[in-house]
Amino acid sequence: MYGGRVMAGMMGHNRGPSLEAGFGFRKVAWGKARAALMPALPLEVVRLRVKRAQRLGLPYKTYATVRAVTGRDIVGFLFSDNALGVRRGGAVPEAERARLEGLEGAAARLIAVHGPGDPAAFLEPGVIDGAGRAPGLMASWRGAREGLRALAAEAAVPYDGLVVVAVTELEKEWSAIAGLGGTIPRDVMFPS
Numbered sequence: 001m002y003g004g005r006v007m008a009g010m011m012g013h014n015r016g017p018s019l020e021a022g023f024g025f026r027k028v029a030w031g032k033a034r035a036a037l038m039p040a041l042p043l044e045v046v047r048l049r050v051k052r053a054q055r056l057g058l059p060y061k062t063y064a065t066v067r068a069v070t071g072r073d074i075v076g077f078l079f080s081d082n083a084l085g086v087r088r089g090g091a092v093p094e095a096e097r098a099r100l101e102g103l104e105g106a107a108a109r110l111i112a113v114h115g116p117g118d119p120a121a122f123l124e125p126g127v128i129d130g131a132g133r134a135p136g137l138m139a140s141w142r143g144a145r146e147g148l149r150a151l152a153a154e155a156a157v158p159y160d161g162l163v164v165v166a167v168t169e170l171e172k173e174w175s176a177i178a179g180l181g182g183t184i185p186r187d188v189m190f191p192s
Contacts, residue, residue, distance in 0.1 A: 055106045057099065062188055066163060070181045075161035076108030080134055081117060082167045083186045092127065096190060100127045108157045130155030141177055148178035165189045
């Protein structure tokens with residue numbers, strides 16, 4: 001029942017915009033509030049950010065989202081051995097290796113290795129800049145946070161500028177656990 005009438009056939013429909021008094025004012029106020037949230041960047045700044053996204057090999061929308069959320073540039077990537085496609089005891093596959101080499105000088109490349117792999121085995125100039133142990137399944141939040149932040153500190157990368165490249169749900173949580181700069185799926189970094 002709506003206004004004394006039955007709204008037949010409208011079940012689940014939001015009936016469009018409100019026509020109550022003050023609708024026009026609310027629409028204008030809402031539009032201004034949204035515009036105020038999005039800063040107007042000079043064209044040259046946008047161009048520089050597009051180039052930076054290209055240098056990192058990320059879609060601009062992904063790069064801009066991370067910048068907007070963290071308020072800073074992406075200074076490094078934290079990969080899990082899963083995200084790099086490393087199989088037990090193996091090396092980084094060639095396609096992923098080429099992508100990592102392309103990041104040299106643009107961003108730090110860190111790897112968190114799940115047990116029983118040896119993180120030191122992955123350190124390779126021009127490919128991986130820092131390596132450490134990935135938090136285990138039974139690690140406490142505090143232990144996981146301290147381990148991930150220690151990996152960033154050892155590589156001299158500010159942890160809030162470090163973006164996790166993840167495959168599993170557990171890895172996707174690393175960013176929130178350690179206060180890192182965000183998480184992107186493996187497919188964004190290594191498109192098929």
